Amino acid sequence: xxxxxxxxxxxxxxxxxxxxxxxxxxxxxxxxxxxxxxxxxxxxxxxxxxxxxxxxxxxxxxxxxxxxxxxxxxxxxxxxxxxxxxxxxxxxxxxxxxxxxxxxxxxxxxxxxxxxxxxxxxxxxxxxxxxxxxxxxxxxxxxxxxxxxxxxxxxxxxxxxxxxxxxxxxxxxxxxxxxxxxxxxxxxxxxxxxxxxxxxxxxxxxxxxxxxxxxxxxxxxxxxxxxxxxxxxxxxxxxxxxxxxxxxxxxxxxxxxxxxxxxxxxxxxxxxxxxxxxxxxxxxxxx
Amino acid sequence: xxxxxxxxxxxxxxxxxxxxxxxxxxxxxxxxxxxxxxxxxxxxxxxxxxxxxxxxxxxxxxxxxxxxxxxxxxxxxxxxxxxxxxxxxxxxxxxxxxxxxxxxxxxxxxxxxxxxxxxxxxxxxxxxxxxxxxxxxxxxxxxxxxxxxxxxxxxxxxxxxxxxxxxxxxxxxxxxxxxxxxxxxxxxxxxxxxxxxxxxxxxxxxx
Numbered sequence: 001x002x003x004x005x006x007x008x009x010x011x012x013x014x015x016x017x018x019x020x021x022x023x024x025x026x027x028x029x030x031x032x033x034x035x036x037x038x039x040x041x042x043x044x045x046x047x048x049x050x051x052x053x054x055x056x057x058x059x060x061x062x063x064x065x066x067x068x069x070x071x072x073x074x075x076x077x078x079x080x081x082x083x084x085x086x087x088x089x090x091x092x093x094x095x096x097x098x099x100x101x102x103x104x105x106x107x108x109x110x111x112x113x114x115x116x117x118x119x120x121x122x123x124x125x126x127x128x129x130x131x132x133x134x135x136x137x138x139x140x141x142x143x144x145x146x147x148x149x150x151x152x153x154x155x156x157x158x159x160x161x162x163x164x165x166x167x168x169x170x171x172x173x174x175x176x177x178x179x180x181x182x183x184x185x186x187x188x189x190x191x192x193x194x195x196x197x198x199x200x201x202x203x204x205x206x207x208x209x210x211x212x213x214x215x216x217x218x219x220x221x222x223x224x225x226x227x228x229x230x231x232x233x234x235x236x237x238x239x240x241x242x243x244x245x246x247x248x249x250x251x252x253x254x255x256x257x258x259x260x261x262x263x264x265x266x267x268x269x270x271x272x273x274x275x276x277x278x279x280x281x282x283x284x285x286x287x
Numbered sequence: 288x289x290x291x292x293x294x295x296x297x298x299x300x301x302x303x304x305x306x307x308x309x310x311x312x313x314x315x316x317x318x319x320x321x322x323x324x325x326x327x328x329x330x331x332x333x334x335x336x337x338x339x340x341x342x343x344x345x346x347x348x349x350x351x352x353x354x355x356x357x358x359x360x361x362x363x364x365x366x367x368x369x370x371x372x373x374x375x376x377x378x379x380x381x382x383x384x385x386x387x388x389x390x391x392x393x394x395x396x397x398x399x400x401x402x403x404x405x406x407x408x409x410x411x412x413x414x415x416x417x418x419x420x421x422x423x424x425x426x427x428x429x430x431x432x433x434x435x436x437x438x439x440x441x442x443x444x445x446x447x448x449x450x451x452x453x454x455x456x457x458x459x460x461x462x463x464x465x466x467x468x469x470x471x472x473x474x475x476x477x478x479x480x481x482x483x484x485x486x487x488x489x490x491x492x493x494x
Contacts, residue, residue, distance in 0.1 A: 027409045028405045045437075045439065048438065076396060218463065262404065270415050
């Protein structure tokens with residue numbers, strides 16, 4: 001059809017052209033509203049637990065009381081909304097089962113986030129720092145530190161996050177090598193899981209689980225499928241699943257409404273953009 | 288000499304650390320632990336040097352009043368304040384360092400990353416077009432996964448999460464495995480090239 005031959009087609013063309021070249025500020029406003037409203041007025045949506053998250057939960061749940069697990073804080077505030085709820089939920093699960101935690105991390109700004117979650121969970125379950133959990137803090141040179149931990153954890157970590165000697169922490173007297181640890185869960189927003197899998201897992205035989213940001217998750221499915229990861233939790237969705245498993249809905253469950261609506265809106269944007277693109281292309285093949 | 292000595296160190300330490308994986312003898316393992324401790328010291332020195340370099344480079348630009356020098360003043364003030372408060376009062380809750388962290392660094396980092404949602408939405412609207420059959424396939428898979436990753440997907444049709452899991456566990460995993468194998472082979476090749484002195488990028492362009 002030739003453009004501008006009738007009033008009606010011209011109007012249709014105008015709308016479609018406007019849609020294909022919509023001002024991005026309109027998109028920003030729509031997304032802002034869609035995310036903000038459910039955060040201000042939360043609605044709880046049902047949560048379906050996926051097998052990788054169930055496996056993560058089961059592996060921790062089956063550990064005998066007193067076992068030590070490493071909870072690695074390899075993320076920073078950029079991924080806090082996705083991974084902090086998972087960290088808190090797993091800390092609650094761990095303490096409720098009478099397990100003990102060694103926290104450490106290779107991204108410095110993440111350490112206080114993990115520390116906060118541990119303190120909240122420890123207070124709820126009456127756990128004591130140094131006895132039931134320790135925070136070894138940040139260490140540069142991740143690969144080197146992991147290799148050293150296979151033989152002696154005290155070597156790369158002679159002092160904890162608060163500069164206290166590990167000798168003064170009763171828990172650390174039982175934790176010298178990765179062999180003394182039942183499993184490790186890496187909370188990551190970067191490449192750290194590769195090193196946990198390759199060094200702590202493959203080299204020293206430690207069971208490794210992963211809580212990753214949503215965009216990272218697809219990358220780690222091969223490791224989960226091969227058994228190199230005993231469980232895999234992805235993003236806010238995974239965190240909400242873990243909250244459901246421990247029966248304590250938190251910020252991830254609340255955030256899923258916002259995420260759901262944002263996903264729907266983005267999908268609607270993509271569909272509308274494609275429909276208008278195809279109609280415009282059919283009307284003028286050379287465009 | 289300037290090349291031979293570093294190349295020899297790289298070759299000898301590389302071969303030794305490779306051997307450590309296969310030789311469980313106590314003396315070999317203990318020596319590797321000492322070497323790793325040295326490595327950790329090198330990492331820590333590199334961290335110190337990077338901080339120092341950041342300071343010097345930006346201080347020079349401020350002194351010369353180069354473009355955007357005002358931002359560099361903010362960077363230097365923030366850098367020094369954080370460093371001094373951390374060293375002087377430690378990092379426990381309630382210290383000035385944690386005040387800076389909680390009230391500035393954390394919200395700023397979170398805000399910067401949160402902006403991604405807006406840009407992704409805009410980019411998806413403009414760029415995610417089914418121009419070819421392959422693009423259409425990717426688009427369809429993407430839409431299903433997006434729907435399957437939210438509770439509403441299950442509410443619309445209970446098979447959507449199942450289809451999402453299938454996409455993640457088969458086509459996605461096959462592609463990821465291929466990428467992983469390619470990257471791993473590349474990493475092994477690069478490591479071997481460094482070990483035998485063919486790859487000399489770590490000389491800083493002087494090799």
